[in-house]
Amino acid sequence: MTITEEKHEKKDHIIEIAEKLFSELGYDGASTRLIAQDAGVNMAMLNYYFGGKEGLYLAIFEKRIGESKLQLQSLNNEAISSFEKLNKCIENYADKMMANSCFQKIIYREMSLTQRSSVTDKIIQLLSENALEIKKILLDGIANGSFAEVDVDMLIATMFGTKSYLINSSQMASFLIGKDITDPKVREEEVKPRLKDHMKKMFKAYLTKS
Amino acid sequence: MTITEEKHEKKDHIIEIAEKLFSELGYDGASTRLIAQDAGVNMAMLNYYFGGKEGLYLAIFEKRIGESKLQLQSLNNEAISSFEKLNKCIENYADKMMANSCFQKIIYREMSLTQRSSVTDKIIQLLSENALEIKKILLDGIANGSFAEVDVDMLIATMFGTKSYLINSSQMASFLIGKDITDPKVREEEVKPRLKDHMKKMFKAYLTKS
DNA sequence: TATCAATAATCAATCGTTTGATTAATTTTT
DNA sequence: AAAAATTAATCAAACGATTGATTATTGATA
16 A cells, blocks of 8 residues: 555545535534544644645535546447436436535535535536436436427426425424434435435426326 | 624624535535625634524524414315415415525535435424425315326426426526526516416316316 | 613624645655 | 655644624613
């Protein structure tokens, strides 16, 4: 193991801890002292590595955005039906959402703020790729007669909204379902399959021509 | 005009300004100095009236919760079909959401935090009434054969999620729709009717037995 | 005059950041 | 290979700024 790998491992570890704390406590709520303490490093290291709190915050986005681009496989080129494309999309985003729920929380909380445009631009850039991919699938499906003519934008809002509601309003959702969905096991074994099943069925019912 | 009325008007004005700033900047982002300045009062008056920043924050919830209970008309007693009840629900919450989008932002941002349980309890109590009302309508509709047997909890997540997505992720939604939905005129004349129409049609398609 | 309302000035606490010094690691020189 | 020089990593301490809150004081009202 080389030195640089150790360094990057330490940086990644700090990013990992920071992502968790930011998602739980918010940007202002997660102090640099707490982050450094939980990560087991000296406070000054945050500035040494990332140039400051904001730099650390941005590093989280850089990392996640980089990962996202790697796994973004365009479904539009595959020779499958529109319904199959849609179902694959639903599967993909349900899996993604459960994998990094901390980052999802940060994203949607950040987006709800009016200011802080340096990161919101990145967020919109990140999410818009996914959104436009879905939009294309829906519009193509309508154009080739597979889907009924629905309000595509609102349907995307439903898709993203349902997902983000389960993650960001997890306490309320837990109350509704009657189980603690912040528990990763519950999320994986119950919420995720129920969400997938629900979305597929509802979209199919809504998009099937009558 | 009596003194107490003047005082209450001033208090309400502070609450109004604070609600706007909290929704735009977050709890920590909206400093007491800024709130006092925008409200046109001295900083010490916030503590004088509300006992502190947290007291002012709670006062927003007290006011909104109080208003909410007044206009909570139970649809379950009316002698209309399950579909009509559901449509009325959709209308109600779409109207409500547009009326106080600032408070909605605060609520969902607050709920996404893991801590600060003093207000989250109130939020859950506030939202659960609406959620349970919808849940009852859906379960009744299924029981009397009006609705297909769907995942009720996930459907509620869809209803709340779609709504909160348009409000909390308004920047992303604006990008999708191609218009600035933070503009009240756009929200009222375009987003609201489209949301209502979308929800009604989708729910009908999904809940109608095949 | 006595109570309430409102202000300016000030408080202690916490924030993110920076500093100077020290140790560890790497490179260069002999 | 050994010693010296240089760079990177880490630390405790302290910085200035800002936060929410409080005080002392003044003005208004009844």
